[in-house]
Amino acid sequence: MNSINSQLGLVTKKFNEFFYVDLVENKKVLKQQRFLCKSRKAVQYNNNFIFVGDQVIFTKINLEKNLGVIEQLIKRKNLLYRPSVANISDIYVTFSVDEPQINFSQVSKFLINAENLQVKVSLILTKCDLISKNYRDFLLEKFQKWGYYPHLLNISESNGLNKLVKEFRSKKCSILMGPSGVGKTTILNQIIPELDNTTASVSTKIKRGKNTTRNVELFYLSPNSYIVDTPGFNLHEVEIDYCSIPNLFPEIYNQINEMHIKCKFRDCLHISEPGCNLDKNFERYQFYKSLMEKSKTHFPQNQED
Ligand SMILES: Nc1nc2c(ncn2[C@@H]2O[C@H](COP(=O)(O)OP(=O)(O)OP(=O)(O)O)[C@@H](O)[C@H]2O)c(=O)[nH]1
Ligand SMILES: [Mg+2]
Ligand SMILES: [Zn+2]
Structure with missing residues (x-):
């Protein structure tokens, strides 16, 4: 039988108990070398389920039938839970400006959820052909105030897309997520x-x-760059430990990291603490406060008073 020893691979798709695994050589993914693999039961123990984006060692490789067996899961850098994808470098929260109409509260929830993975988060707005220039400018300004510079796309116009593709190709693993x-x-x-x-x-x-x-x-973009398509969904609740929440709002972390504002207490939550120097005059501050409130009821041991 035409076979090779154990190899490093990247999981590109998962269905039932099968995985598609692309061969990785010298840190590069080989597009044409895709194997259908099952995983040894032991690999799946201790909640170590294998997800798309995981790197694995696979063996029993059959080069004629492109089959293999996953033996080992390589330690992952991060794991996004919804949808489950491992080793992401960049999240692109994607919303249409119309059809379906943009829902700002959903955009905010997706952004917060994405920021929680501590990777670079960007915003894509699609279907810009369906709205007026005035509304486009309004959206741009609104999201810039949130701390994001959205990519504006329009299916019949390639400028925005070309710029975005260039960006994707400079990233290791981008994911598109949204409704x-x-x-x-x-x-x-x-x-x-x-x-x-x-x-x-x-x-x-x-x-x-x-x-x-x-x-x-x-999907493969280049040997060092891939992109993930996901099924659309809506986010209902975001449950995050309250200590992390200030780090998920650019309106807050930019004031601290770039404008170097300092509050009296290092762990200031910017609610009503004495000596808080955060400028709270931003659109999503009420949303920030409501997330804090909800988070404290979910983590009652963290309640201060
Ligand atoms: N007018 C307009 N329609 C668009 C544009 N981009 C996508 N569409 C249309 O939007 C519809 C939905 O597009 P999909 O790509 O299937 O959406 P999706 O986000 O992958 O949806 P799910 O797979 O269900 O999560 C299709 O009919 C597209 O042709 C755009 O820029 N302008
Ligand atoms: Mg789709
Ligand atoms: Zn403060």
């Missing part, structure tokens, strides 16, 4: 035309997406 129907897979199909993954128009009745993408899947 259903906002155009995540459309972006992927434009970048990798041979992909031709299924997209679907938004339901005319409920003005929402139809959950067209069902699986998390990692």
